[in-house]
Amino acid sequence: MGKIVAGIGLSHVPSVGPVVDRKREQDPAWKPLFDAYVPVREWLAKLEPDVAIVVYNDHVAQFTFDQYPTFALGAADRYAIADEGFGTRPLPEVAGHADFSIHLCEELVNQEFDLTVCQEMGVEHGFLVPMNLCFPHGASGWPVKSVPLQVNVVQHPLPTARRCYRLGQALRQAVESYPENLKVVVLGTGGMSHQLQGKRFGFMNEKFDQWFLDELEKDPENLASLSHHKIMEEAGAEAVELIMWLTMRGALSPKAKRVHRHYYAPMTTGMGLITFED
């Protein structure tokens, strides 16, 4: 059967993409971030996951405002690298797992999460940066197959934090009912504190971010009660992406143990990292 072996919460800051592409990971300004992923990659190599379910948001590349789904699940064997306005990054095509995705779609719809099912979709930095950080690619491709799970955190009305948490709980049931043996990691991406628009551009709140990391470990139910307004006020408008970390947390069992935790906020975004083993 399918088994969730780990969950990771992490930021998907777009500037990480060019750093990886230009091999600047050891630059003094970036080294603290990439160093934090060295033990995470070693830990993942020992866990040997087959599939990563990546909970992320598209930034108006694949989905535009004429048609913007609340929840969209990839159901393909391959996903193209999308051009989000800056050119297509030199990355190998992403390998999917259509059979597993279709199973997830059926189970989630049966649990009353009415997804948009995407048999063809491109993925961009919201998906790719977490993959770059956790699962570095080689010439022949990526070390795991992926299932992209896109959440609307861009165009109001957004799903509530609790709805995202419950989606994670439903996702766990869906994974566990897959008939074949499959080890799954769930990545909840985005945030942490940041605001990219208006006079408050560059706003961050480390105190909020550290509190969020504490609560994510100890009392995620409490975080599920947060309103979008509260998150935006305390941590910046774009910090509302953090509701996607709750999908990851909802997919873990109560016995899941936190393994790694890191925080780095050099420019305009609190870049958080937290891992759980289940």
Next chain:
Amino acid sequence: MCAALCSPAERDAFKRDEEAFMSRFSLTEEEKNLIRRRDFKGLIEAGMNIYAMLKIGSATGNSLYRMGAQMRGETYEEFLKTRKISGAV
């Protein structure tokens, strides 16, 4: 219009003839003026989504941080001085 800018050919078309490019979309004169003036603060205040605006930034050579500095009412250099580690760009 911004969705179209997710293609190299369309970005080239924008750079070649911005007026012709804008005329293909149902923009108001005021919206066109905000784009002509590279008034990113004004575009956000007019309701533009930041991720859509980033594509205009890319086509006009204005990075996120340059747009951000303008929205804050600062020069790019002034903005960088407010950051902890301004090399992380």
